[in-house]
Amino acid sequence: MQPERLRLLRNVASIPLADVPVLAGAEFRDTIADHVARDWRVMALYGRSATAGVRLYAVLGSGERSQLAIVASEVAGDRFEALTPRVPQVHWFEREIAETFGLVPEGHPWPEPIRSLGGQTSFFKVAGEDVHEVAVGPVHAGIIEPGHFRFQCLGERVLHLEIRLGYQHRGIESTLVGGPDRRSLALLETVAGDTTVGHGLAYARIVETLGGAEVTARADVIRALALELERVANHVGDLGALAGDVGFLPTASYCGRLRGDVLNATASVCGSRFGRGWIRPGGCGFDLDSRRVRDLVRSLETLSRDIQGAVGLLFSAPSVRARFVDTGRLGPEQARELGLVGPAARATGLSRDVRHDFPDGIFRMAQLPVSTWHSGSVFARAYVRWLEVQRSLAFIRELLAWLPRGSALAESSAPPLGPDRLAVALVEGWRGEICHVAETDSRGSFQTYKIVDPSFHNWPGLGIAMRDQAISDFPLCNKSFNLSYCGHDL
Amino acid sequence: MFDISRTRLAQGYRTKPFPPADPQLSESYRGLPALDPGLCRSGCDACAKVCPTDAIHAAAGRPNLDLGRCLFCPECSRACPTGAISFTRQYQLATSSREDLRLEGEALALARSLDERTRKLFGRSLKLRQVSAGGCNACEADVNVLGTVVYDLGRFGIQFVASPRHADGLLVTGPVTHAMREALARTYEATPAPKIVIAVGACAISGGPFAGSPMVHDGIQDSLPVDLYVPGCPPHPLTILDGLLRLLGRLDGAPAVP
Missing domain, CATH: 3.30.460.80 (NADH:ubiquinone oxidoreductase Nqo5 subunit)
Structure with missing residues (x-):
């Protein structure tokens, strides 16, 4: 080097x-x-x-x-x-x-816009007498974010899938320029609503490192608690949704409820099911008193048992395995070349986890094992989530047991940011690596704020995983990645 | 099979007895903000200075609040030096008009039921098409929650359907991005009349945290006639359900403030 x-x-x-x-x-x-x-x-x-x-x-x-x-x-x-x-x-x-x-x-092989802002754009087409095209979206059949999928098919078989997003483009990065201001945190928390804690934490770390602010050990632990609760809620929800996509209703029903109960655990601390306002630059917006800690420990114990029961059924049902195993496969080499992150990468056997590779906060002290599986299929993406749910729940129990004394609350005003500097913060959100890069001007205001949601790396992975699959397996494959449209579109 | 039955028993019955029973919300829940102008110091605008969406103003010692812009974040109540702003646990927040969300000390006028003719049509069977017109997917997530066993929306005859052709109305979320404007208009056109429109979340009502961005239209505004406004960022599933039931005339009377 x-x-x-x-x-x-x-x-x-x-x-x-x-x-x-x-x-x-x-x-x-x-x-x-x-x-x-x-x-x-x-x-x-x-x-x-x-x-x-x-x-x-x-x-x-x-x-x-x-x-x-x-x-x-x-x-x-x-x-x-x-x-x-x-x-x-x-x-x-x-x-x-x-x-x-x-x-x-x-020399770019496919230099099309990725956010459809330029109006009419062309799609990759496969020619041939029996080849047909299927166009889906932006308004979908379920309660789902808008996006457009263009399939080139030979009968049921997908030869190529092109993913065209941009319908959620709200101009977040450009709105952040000139900040931080009173709106910045709200904008970061709504990059992807289901990753409020992940993006909120990355933003807080950017502001803290640019302003030279210290965070207490207690705040570090509570932030990890918030991050892991977000991971558990979303992974449990995904496992339920995957069960629903293969018509296995017991797990689908139970996990729908259980995801909500994990979100309610978050709400019991900060008043918001999505964790809004829990993380703030300088610390946390909400602390836990000893009664809340006791209540959380108790409710998580019950939840862990119920989650174990619900997900246990999923993985032991032959009808589920028949649909999960070998569907939507992606190899480690493809994942490496495409630069995949998060559970989608770990499901191909790649060991990539910000908490392990670039630890920050309490993760410098307590290392979680990286959850991987080798097969790269829908099964692997589901199973990696299940491993992570179990490890996160165990980690949350530990965090609640050794919560350091002191205060976790952030000061009401954050120190001014250093001028003409550049900062990077990575956080392992539940979908994978969140990367924020900020640059300040001579007055210490943001002149650039770049957000890379894990979905940005992973959408091309879904396209490749769909090759040679039956088009009827698209909902299942899509759910197994469960990528963010809004986090991509920004 | 035995495992499935055993797990079913262990999971228990999970549907909330709401209505008629009052739901249990956590102590930390932030519902309808309560303003006490009597406590305001003259010239103080500490709340307005920290509000991320300009939802609150303190003009001439009288704070006024636009619930349609409010993110229900704790900033204003934290900044207030006299405790003039606090969050109650009232989750019933939906209104029939945009104007009803602008509060200057008066009580919140909750949503009225649809007119008699429309209510006869939809009161016992309402099929909705959801359109996600930008946003952050949190509103969508908490609309989806209404389909879980906890809320079991189907028992009220309300259902989300896959096509606007099958729908009696639209439930719209998001600030209406440029890219979704046409899709939203076309989905509305494709829905047979009579039809209703429900705006869920600060984004659909006012643009939410994205208001003013050149890439969004600050919500539905005047582009579609809205029958129900459900404020929040995102609104709690109970707030959405309460609004839907009020619209259908299935919940009457003022809420008991917990």
Whole structure:
């Protein structure tokens, strides 16, 4: 490794903007490709307007070394050479850059916009006498977020699936510029409503590292509690929904209720089922008194038993296994090339988990085992969730047992942010790696706030997993990834 | 089979006895905000300064609150130096008009039931098409919860259907992004008349946290005629259910404030 080509940093750290090496285009691409070849990943690749065109930033990470790195490059004209042919995991990042700044990504295999903002766009088409096309969305049959799926099929068999999103684009990143202000936290908590704690925590860590604020040990523990409750609620909900998609109603019914009860546990602390306001820059918005801790311990004990019963049925039913096993397979090599994260990556056997690889807060002290499975199928994605539910519940019990003394509450006013700095914060949300990168201007206000939801990495994975599958298995495969549309669209 | 029966027994009966029984909400739940202008200091606007969505104003010592913009976050009550703002546990929040959500000290006028003719049509069987018009998916998640065994929406004759052609109305969430504007309008057109529209959540009512972004239309506004407004970010499933039942004339009278 040549350190001068990269600026190394750790998770939840900030550096002076001037420290970011700005390389020539070819050197920038070579640096990224060289590192990806040595098992680094691209956590974020994004652009921002600069005086002489567009400045591109890449945040790279190596889980093995617990190390992050940042590097930049400037694009002067109206085009840049695409890196996607060499590094497929930047596929959507480069499409986003092209779309946002109106640049041409030369050599990109499929340079279509990813948020449909440009009006009419073309779809990949497979030609042939018996090939037919199925278009679904943006308004779906269930209570689901809007998105468009275009299938190229030969009979029942899917040859290609193209996913076109953008219907939820609300302009969050541009609204955050000029902050932090009184609206920032609300915007971050609604990047993806089901990941309120995950994105809220990443934002809090960005503000804390830029402002040099310390967080108490008690706040660290309570934040982990909030994060793990969010994981358990969503995973339990997903297991129920997967059961529903294969018509196994007992687990579907029970998990629907159990997910709600986990959300209610969150609400019992902070008043919001989704954890709104629980995490704040500087600490927590709500603390737990000893009675609340006792109540939580008791209710989680009952919940754990009920979840065990409900999910136990799911995995022991032959009719469920028949539908889960071998459906929607993705291998570890594909997952690695596509840069998948979270349970979808771990279900292919890849060991990737921010809590383990880039630990922050209480995760520096208490390491959870990384839950993996090898088969990359719907079964594996369901089973990894189940392993994580059990480990998170056990971890929550530990957290509640050794809750440090002191206060967890955040001060009402956060310290001002350091000027001309860049900060990175990673959090393992329930869908996987959440990456926030913020850059401040000379007054200490955000001049860029980049959000990478795990779904951004994983949507292309769903497209590949659907190849050669029956189109009737799409709902099941889609649910097994359960990606966020709004987290992608921002 | 034996395991399924045994688990079924262990899981128990989980449907809430609401209505008529009052539901149990946690002590921390933030429902209808209560304003006491008598406690306001003259010239103080501490609440307005911290509100993320400009939902609260303190003009001439009289705080006024727009529930349609309110995220029910604790910021204003935390910032208030005199305790003039507090959150009650009243979960009944749905209204029939946008104006009814703007509070200046008067009691919240809860939703009226549909007119007699429409209520006769929909009172015992209401099929809704949900349209997610942007947003963060939290409202959708808590609408979905109404389908679980806990709320068992089907027992009230209310059901979400897969096509607007089968629907009696739309339940809309989200701030209506540019990209969803046409899809929403076309879904409304495809729904046979008579039809109703229900706006769920701060986004659909006012744009919520995204209000003012050039990428959204700040909610349904005047683009569709709305019959029921359900405020919240997101509203509690009970708040949505209460609103639906009021609209259908199946819950009457003022709520007992817990």
